[in-house]
Amino acid sequence: MRNALLFILMLLSACDQQPTLERLGGPTMGSSYSIQYVRNPGGPAPDQVREAVETILHGIDAYYSTYRDDSVVSRFNQLPANQCLTIPQDMLELVTFGQHLADVSEGAFDLSVEPLLNLWGFGPQARQEQVPDPQALALARQRVGYRHLHIDGERLCKDVALELDFNSIAAGHAVDLIAERLRAMGIDSFVAEATGELQAAGRKPDGSPWRIALELPREDRQIARQVIAIDGLSVSTSGDYRNYFEDNGRRYSHIFDARLGRPVAHGLAAVTVLDRSALIADGYSTLLLILGPERGWDFAVAHGIAAVLVTRVEGGFVSRSTPGFQRVLKGG
Template identity: 60%
Template sequence: MAGVLLLGDEDLFTGRWKVVVMLAGVLAACGNGDSMESFGGRTMGSTYSIKYVRHANLPVPAQVRSEVEKILAEVDKQMSTYRSDSDISRFNELPADRCQTMPASILELIRVGEQLSQQSEGSYDLTVEPLMNLWGFGPQGREEKVPSDAALTEVRQRVGRQHLHIDGHQLCKDAAVEVDFNSIAAGYAVDTIAAKLEAMGIHNYLAEATGELKAAGKKLDGSPWKIALEEPRDDQQVAQRVINVDGYGVSTSGDYRNYFKQDGRRFSHTFDARTGAPVSHALASVTVIHPSALMADGLSTLLLILGPERGWDYAETHNIGAFFVIRADTGFVTRTNQAFERLSSGKTE
């Protein structure tokens, strides 16, 4: 296992539940007029941070920040299950056999969720929110505990992608399902921010929201963006591995931040929709690197749900760059495929 590693300016630990900017301070401008700009704030119940190299002819930092925060505010207004006035919360309140006109972004994520659900044979599912609430992890969760068989049977009738369909610009349901975008919304936001930065002429940047990130180009000194992959511990933050990223999204999903224990067993917030229960295998975390932060976000969750064997086979079959951290009697063991090694070298294809 790796020890604590102090990274240079602008580098990040990545993980779904916590991101720490290491040694961020006042960043000086170069003699040619270029400078490293940095800003961040609160979003989606967590934080975001943007770092980029600014040339003299690029928009002022205040304008860049304004554009980024517009995107984050729109994603929150559309996709947050923690605010009652969001588009998806209003949809979730609808009874069965109703439809609601939705923004194109939500319909896009529904289609991505359908794809991931099909490819995981139903283990990944965007409609698990009733299960999360029942077990105490969701926005309406009351108590973290193992539910009764009767309660679980009732709730599972309201879970399943087959109950959703798109009709033109409308999202419809034939059962009282509730959609949760927590496994892909942040990745979508990062991709949207990255596209906006590129459109503004910013090509050297690191964009991060709630632990999902995308980096492109180089830092001010010409060195690559370095990302620290966090060891799956809940007592302290330790860098297990450091990778270079250029042109890719990176997402880490783990079961080590949000869980409870009952009768000596550990129950995490990660659910397999086929069983209606939290996963119980030895896979502690998965990091995925992918050209799309949205897909890295969704795929890291999917692989974590599938576990150390099924998840590994899925990653290999679909040529997904993945870094697995697996619990063992002696601590943690890691497993990395060739696609991850290639993509984490910091070189674009």
């Protein structure tokens, strides 16, 4: 009897030492976040992970939310022309990356699109979704342009009364910060996701890989087009099907070409990018979507970007993967 009891206690103890899969999530940035991670014996409990993750997300909101008057970006946006604001190093790094994307896309990607977003009905100060009056559009375009923005030490300065919008890269940046924090807590197997941007590392408790479903856009819903196994990679998908309106039979999405002052008007519906950095994947998925099916494809191939481009055609969609995408999936 004693031996049997000892055996049962040993068995229960062994079970307690097995890794477990933990899940948590909540609202963030007008959408949601979710974390799955493998908790090893003695590893951090979900409440500890939740506190660490939400501290990061609250910081992102305090820096980059244009829906908060007291955020850093809102305080910068409220400044008149020829003014500067001392900003955190975190924001300086994101501005630098955004300016790089603007440079390589010849101004198609631009962090200063906020006046256009508001005018067309997609921004925090928008009244309604509408095609704007040409005169109003011309006035708004005078306040847009990445060359009117520059960094002076720890200060961010503007030559005109431009307004910034970081929605194209802030979520990817948040995922990178969360992944870094998870690793610092001793968690090396996880999927961290915020507003659809995600990063995965390691494996599940049973040793199987994390599998991510890539979206295929449809007019009524999104469905899984391809399921891929990833480890140490981030995935970002940008699409024109998530936020748009129609006017006189034409479709206007929230994806803007800053050079033209209006939503893109080509057939590229969605772009997925893989990269080790969620920030880089987030930024380039938006940039390629802005450039369109031909220029986006050429840019992705020329720069070795691992991407899938999904284009509208009569009767449905056609997708094609860059050589970089195939190489990454094969572990190259």
